[in-house]
Amino acid sequence: MIGAGMGAMAAAARLAVAGHRVTVYERTDTYGGAVRRLERDGFAFDTGPGLLTLPAVYRDLFVKTGKEPLEDHVELVQVDPSARHVFADGTEVSVPNASRAGVVSALDEALGAGAGERWGDFLVRAREAWDRTRRPLLEEPLWPNWRVLADKEPYPGVPHKRLLRTRRASTLAEIGAWELRDERLAALLESSALAYGLDPRTAPASAAVLPYMEHAFGTWYVRGGIRELARAVYERCLKRRVEFVFDAEVMRILDQDGRATGVELRDGTVAEADHVVADVDPARLKVMTDRPLDQDGDVRADPFTTRPGRFAVLLALRGGRESGAAHRTVVHAPDPVSELDFLSSAEGDQPPWPTVTVLRPDDPALRPDDGHESMVLSAVVPSAVDWDDKGMVRRYTEYLLDAAGAAVPDLRDRVLWQEVRTPDDSDDETSAFLGAVPAPALAAGRGHYLHPANTTRLPGLYRVGGWSHPGGGLAHAGMSGALVAGLIVEGPEFRGSQ
Template identity: 85%
Template sequence: MARIAVIGAGMGAMAAAARLAVAGHRVVVYERTQTYGGAVRRFERDGFRFDTGPGLLTLPAVYRDLFVKTGREPLEDCVGLVQVDPSSRHVFADGTEVSLPNASRSGVVAALDEALGAGTGERWGAFLVRAREAWDRTRRPLLEEPLWPNWQVLADKEPYPAVPHRRLLRTRHARTLSEIGSLELRDERLSALLESSALACGLDPRTAPASAAVLPYMEHAFGTWYVRGGMRELARAVYERCVRRRVEFVFGAEVVRILEKDGRAVGVELGDGTATEADHVVAGVAPARLKALTECPLDADGDVRADPSAPRPGRFTVLLALRGGREPGAAHRTVVHPPDPQAELDFLGSAGGDEPPRPTVTVLRPDDPALAPDDAHESVVLSAVVPAGAGWDREGTVRRYTDHLLEAAGRALPGLRERVLWQEVRAPGRTDDGASDFPGAVTAPSLAAGQGRFLHPANTTRLPGLYRVGGWSHPGGGLPHAGMSGALVAGLIVEGPEFRGSQ
C-alpha cells in the first residue's frame, strides 16, 4: 500500500483519488479552500441556486466508468442524470434561429434544412462524418492514453480529412476551424454554429486547428446532459464516493512545497510548516503554481505544448434571479450569436479595451425546480468567453459588458430586464473564492495538429513520483477530460510507466 498525497480537490484530482483508494492505496487530499469540486461551484441566495462553473456535461461515460470502477453504485443511482433536448437553440444575427435535437444526426439535418434553407443540413451532416473521422483518429491518444513520449507526431499531422473538389480535380485541406466553415459549410450561420463550439472552450476558431471539429462532434455523438440540482451535484457525488473509499480530505490546507529527496518527490509541506511523507504526489493545480512548488524543471527544454505563462481566456458570467416561472418548452441552452463575430474574436485575442464588442452569449435555463424558491421564479445563467486582462477591475467596463449580455439574452428571453429581481456579476479575476489559481479561466481540451500548441503537459513529469491531473494537464479542460486525467494518473501509479490507457 503506497501513500498518495493529492494537491487540490478538483474533479480530476478526486477522480484519481477514488481510483487509487480502490486499488488499495492510502490517499490524502489537501485542499486549500473549505470545500471540494474545484471550479464546479454553486452560488445560493434567497432560495435561488446557480452553477458558477460548467453547466452541462458531455461524455457522461467518463463518470459512469469512474463509478463502476470504484464501487457497485452506478452513477445514475447517485445523481439525476438527464439528457437535454433540444441540445441547443441558436439565435443568429440575421434573426433566424434553430433548435438542434440531442444526439440525432437526421434530426439535426432536418432542423437545419427547415430553419436555414435546403442544403444546409446536408452540408452539416457531411461535416459531422468528417469530424467523426478526426475523432476516431485522435480519441485514444488524446483522451484515453497518457501523452505519448513522441507527442510531436500528434502535433504535426492534421487528423481532419481533406475534402475532394471534383471540378478542380484536387482536394483542399482545411487548416483551421474557420477554414472548415468557409470551404465546406459555406453559410455564415453554419460557420457561427461551428465556431461557437470552439469559442466556448476559449479557442479562437481562426487559429484553432481543424481537429477542433471533434468538439461539436462529441456533443452530437454522445449527447448533452444535465445533473438535477445543478452540476455541483456531480462534484458532491464524486466527493462522497471518495469518502466511502476512505480517501481522507484535509480542507484549509495549502501545500507550499513538494518535498524532494534523491531526485524524487517524497511528500508535501503545508503552510503551517507540517511535512507529510508520500510515495507519490498528485498535483491538481495550474502549471504556474506547480512550478512554484518544486525546485526542478518538470518538462524538457523546447517543449512547445501549451505555454503555462500565456494569458488564459476567462468566462464572464451574470447570474439572474427572475420573477415569473420558466415557460413550458423553453430551451435549456440558447446561444445568441453576435452581429460582428470578427470583432469578438479580435477582442478575445487582445488585451481588451474600453469598448468591448457584443459577444457570443450562452443562456442557460435549466428545467429544474431545485434552482428557484418556487414555480413563480426562475434562475438563469448568462455567460461569454472574454480575454482575462480586459479591464475587469474597472466598474465601467464590467457594467458595459453586463449590458451586452443582457441585451443578447433579451433576444432569447423576451421581457428579460423587467423580470430581473437581482443579478450577480462574475468577471475573470474579480471573484476569487480560492477555487482556482486563475478565477474564471477557461481551459480547452487537448487537440492534435497546430504544432503542439493545443496539447497540454503530460500527466508524468521529469520529477519521478510527481504527477499532474485536472484540466491544466493532459488531456485538457472540461469535465470529461478532467475525469479522464484522473483515470490516467491512477493507471500510471498502479501499473507503472508501461500503462497505456483503458482498453
C-alpha cells in the same frame, strides 16, 4: 493530492480502491474546483460548467470504484434540444440532441435546403477525426513521441481549390468557410470552440471533434445542477476512505534524491508521500517546485500565458419559466471578427458584443417555487482585462442582458436581483492564472493545443485535471484522473484503458 478538483477526486477514488492511502489538500473550503454553486434566497446557480458531455467517463468511475451505476447517485437528464441558436441576422434554429436526421431536418427548415446535408456530411468527417484521435488524446497517457499528434491533421477536409492550388481545411474557420459555406453554420461550428476560449481562425481543424462529441454522445444535465456531480464524486471518495483537508494551501512540493517526497503547507506542516498528484494551474505548480518538470522540447505552454476566462451574470427572476423554453440558448455575436480580435488582444476600452450562452434549467431544485426562475448568462472574455474596472464590468453585464433579452421575453422586467462573476472570481476559487479556462487537448496545430503529460521529470510527481493531458472540460478531467491512477498503480508501462 494537491487540490480537490474533479480530476483529482477521480484519481483519488481510483487510487483508494487500488489500496493507496490518499489525502487531498485543498486551498479553499470546499471540493469540486471550478464546479461550484451559489445559493441565495431559495435560488441556486452552477457557477462553473452547466452541462455534461460523455457521461460514460463518470459512469466508468462509479463502476470501477464501487460497482454501482452513476445513476444511483445523481439523476442525468438528456437536454433536448441540445441548444437553440439565435444568429446575428435574426435566424433561429433549435438543434435536436444526438439525432443526425433531426439535426439535418431542423437546419434545412431554418437555414434553407442543403444546409442540413452540409452539416451532416461535416459530422461524418468529424467522426473520422474522432476515431483517429480518441485513444491517443483521451484514453492513453501522452505519447513520448507526441509530435506525431502535433504534425498530422486528423480531420479529412474536403479538397478546396484556391489560387490554382488545392488545399484542405487546416483550421476550424476554414471548415466553416470552405465546407459549410454559410455564416450561420460556421457560427454554429465555431461556438463549440469559442466556449473554451479557442479562436476558430487558429484552432486546428481537429477541433471538429468538439461539436461531434455533443452530437454523438448527447448533452446532459444533472438534476440539481452540475454541482451534484461533484458532490457524488466527493462522497464516493469519502466512502473509499479518501481524507480531505480543506483550507490547507500547499506552498511547496518536497523532493529528496531526485524524487517527490511530499508537500509543505502554508502553516509549515509537512506531509510525506510516496506520490504527489497536483491538480493545479501550471503557473501555480511552477512556483511550488524549483525543478524543471518537462524535458526540453516537451509539450508545455508558458504557464504564465494569458488565456481567456468566463464572465457570468446569475439572475434571480420573478415569473415562471415559459413552457417549451430551451435549456440552452446561444446568442451569436453580431460581429464575430471583432469579438475574436478583442478576445485575443484585449486592446481597447470598448469591448465588442460577445457570443452569449443562456442556461435555463427546468429544475425545481434551483428556484424557490414555480413562480420564479434561476438563469445563468455567460460569455468567454479576455482574462487579462482589468476586472476591477467597474465600467468594464458594467458594459459586459449590459451586453449579456441585452443578448439574453433577444432570447427571453421581458427579461429585464423580471429581474429580482443579479450577481456578476468575472475571471477574478474564478482566480480566487481555483487559483487558475487570471481565472483562465482550460481547453480540451486537440491534435495538429504544431502541438500548441496539447497539454503537459501527466508524468513529470520529477519522479513521483504527477499532473491531473484540466491543465494537464487530456485537457479541460468535465469529461476530460475525469479521464485525466483515470490516467494518473493507472500510471501510479501500474507504473510507466501503463498504456490506458482497454
